[in-house]
Amino acid sequence: MKRTIAILFALLMLAGMVTTAFAQGSLPVGIVLPTKDEPRWLQDEARFKSALTAAGYDVEILFSQGDSAKEKANVESLITKGIKVLIICPQDGTAAAAAADAARRAGVKVISYDRLIRETASVDYYVTFDSFAVGAAWGDYLVKNASGKGNNLYLYAGAASDNNAFIFFEGAWSVLQPKIADGTFIVRNSTEAVKLMSKAKLTREELGKIIGQVTTDWNFSVAKNKAEADMTKAKKAYKGTTFICAPNDGTARAIADVYAADRDVKKFYITGQDAEVASIQYIINGKQSMTVLKDVRVLVNDAIAAAVAYLKGGSPAKTTTYNNGKADIPAKPSAIITVTRDNVKSAIVDSGYYPPSYFSGLE
Numbered sequence: 550m551k552r553t554i555a556i557l558f559a560l561l562m563l564a565g566m567v568t569t570a571f572a573q574g575s576l577p578v579g580i581v582l583p584t585k586d587e588p589r590w591l592q593d594e595a596r597f598k599s600a601l602t603a604a605g606y607d608v609e610i611l612f613s614q615g616d617s618a619k620e621k622a623n624v625e626s627l628i629t630k631g632i633k634v635l636i637i638c639p640q641d642g643t644a645a646a647a648a649a650d651a652a653r654r655a656g657v658k659v660i661s662y663d664r665l666i667r668e669t670a671s672v673d674y675y676v677t678f679d680s681f682a683v684g685a686a687w688g689d690y691l692v693k694n695a696s697g698k699g700n701n702l703y704l705y706a707g708a709a710s711d712n713n714a715f716i717f718f719e720g721a722w723s724v725l726q727p728k729i730a731d732g733t734f735i736v737r738n739s740t741e742a743v744k745l746m747s748k749a750k751l752t753r754e755e756l757g758k759i760i761g762q763v764t765t766d767w768n769f770s771v772a773k774n775k776a777e778a779d780m781t782k783a784k785k786a787y788k789g790t791t792f793i794c795a796p797n798d799g800t801a802r803a804i805a806d807v808y809a810a811d812r813d814v815k816k817f818y819i820t821g822q823d824a825e826v827a828s829i830q831y832i833i834n835g836k837q838s839m840t841v842l843k844d845v846r847v848l849v850n851d852a853i854a855a856a857v858a859y860l861k862g863g864s865p866a867k868t869t870t871y872n873n874g875k876a877d878i879p880a881k882p883s884a885i886i887t888v889t890r891d892n893v894k895s896a897i898v899d900s901g902y903y904p905p906s907y908f909s910g911l912e
């Protein structure tokens with residue numbers, strides 16, 4: 550009896566110590582982000598830091614710098630340091646499966662952050678925005694601004710190694726395809742998209758064919774070169790007013806600068822996402838037409854809440870699942886907001902997302 554009480558007491562002490570450790574600020578959680586070269590992930594780093602500081606937690610954030618081997622080494626070093634939960638945004642969704650497997654073998658819960666790790670069952674949870682809605686918002690914006698038939702449409706996509714690039718494109722296609730099929734738009738820069746124009750729902754392989762042709766690799770110079778090649782190739786009649794489906798803000802600015810410099814392009818509409826500061830300024834100045842605000846604060850809070858749920862022995866909230874090629878991963882996708890010149894002030898500044906001092910000419 551005495552022994553049982555002693556063991557119980559020791560266990561309670563241990564539980565107490567765990568709770569105290571939480572309160573004192575060390576969460577056994579590690580965060581791995583893909584690269585500092587794509588501005589989106591600097592937003593996430595900053596928002597993670599401020600949320601964790603506010604909550605009094607000290608958590609290590611490592612960057613993989615676009616290198617899956619470095620990503621794996623980062624994960625292994627965090628495992629060695631004793632993390633219990635890994636929050637990881639993969640550089641390459643499929644290559645990251647090995648890192649997720651290593652974490653799973655070490656008893657670490659794996660939260661795929663923003664991008665889904667593919668082809669492994671070692672993913673416990675997926676923290677994400679509604680990426681299909683992001684692409685659909687691009688489609689809606691372009692369709693809303695087009696009238697008549699035969700409008701010039703140029704498609705660009707994210708990196709084929711990023712599962713999101715497929716979901717964004719699928720969302721965009723869901724809105725654009727009927728308008729390509731009925732002649733409202735004519736795709737000018739993808740023979741694969743033209744071939745598939747009467748197909749409402751594309752397989753992953755079909756999506757891959759189009760993406761393979763119009764990928765930016767999430768890279769500004771690739772985007773710029775592709776846009777330049779498209780403009781060099783296009784006849785004058787394929788310019789005039791153009792509609793450009795661009796996959797994120799960084800690539801949108803690179804592409805927009807090319808179209809703006811072409812004297813045969815009289816007017817263009819161009820999409821984006823991430824609400825990057827530079828793109829908000831472009832929108833204010835009329836150089837980019839729209840962006841999609843994905844409030845990174847929400848994603849960061851969801852990721853921290855999911856980690857804490859696991860540490861307390863529970864599991865995070867789930868509203869749906871995403872198939873990663875091997876398993877259905879539970880998730881609770883967050884809403885997105887379309888931002889144009891019309892609502893930029895209320896959505897970006899009045900909402901407190903960025904201070905007004907970041908921008909000029911906002912009124």
Ligand code: BGC
Pocket residue numbers: 587589590663664707711713714767797798822823
């Ligand atoms: C993210 C986007 C980002 C892109 C390039 C995607 O996976 O969802 O927000 O712009 O990667 O970094």
